[in-house]
Amino acid sequence: MSKTIDLQVDKTMRLVDGVKAHLNELLDKGVDAHVLDDLVDKTRHMKQLDQECDALHDQLSAKTRAKNDILNSVKTGYADLRKILRDNYPQEEWEKYGLLDKR
Numbered sequence: 712m713s714k715t716i717d718l719q720v721d722k723t724m725r726l727v728d729g730v731k732a733h734l735n736e737l738l739d740k741g742v743d744a745h746v747l748d749d750l751v752d753k754t755r756h757m758k759q760l761d762q763e764c765d766a767l768h769d770q771l772s773a774k775t776r777a778k779n780d781i782l783n784s785v786k787t788g789y790a791d792l793r794k795i796l797r798d799n800y801p802q803e804e805w806e807k808y809g810l811l812d813k814r
Contacts (some may be wrong), residue, residue, distance in 0.1 A: 716761040723754045 712720075727747050730737060734744065796810050805812055 712758065712761050712765065716757060720754055720758050723750060727751055727754075 727750060730742060731744075731747060734742070734747075793810055796805055796808050800808070802812055
């Protein structure tokens with residue numbers, strides 16, 4: 712869980728617990744159990760979404776690493792083929808093999 716979300720969950724739950732303990736004093740100020748329950752529900756939902764985001768981030772990181780590994784392999788294969796063509800054929804023939812002379 713991100714530090715920002717973790718801190719907000721902690722602060723919110725601590726506040727809700729404190730307000731619940733003194734709810735009678737705050738009823739005339741517009742604070743009732745419904746307000747607190749709604750805040751707790753939103754806090755739990757936020758925490759759940761943050762955990763889902765963390766899981767998606769982990770999946771994205773793994774896929775990005777896999778993609779980069781394949782990219783490096785493709786680049787190496789390309790460079791190997793390019794070297795074979797450049798070392799064994801004159802520049803005029805490179806284009807027929809799909810190798811453009813871009814120095």
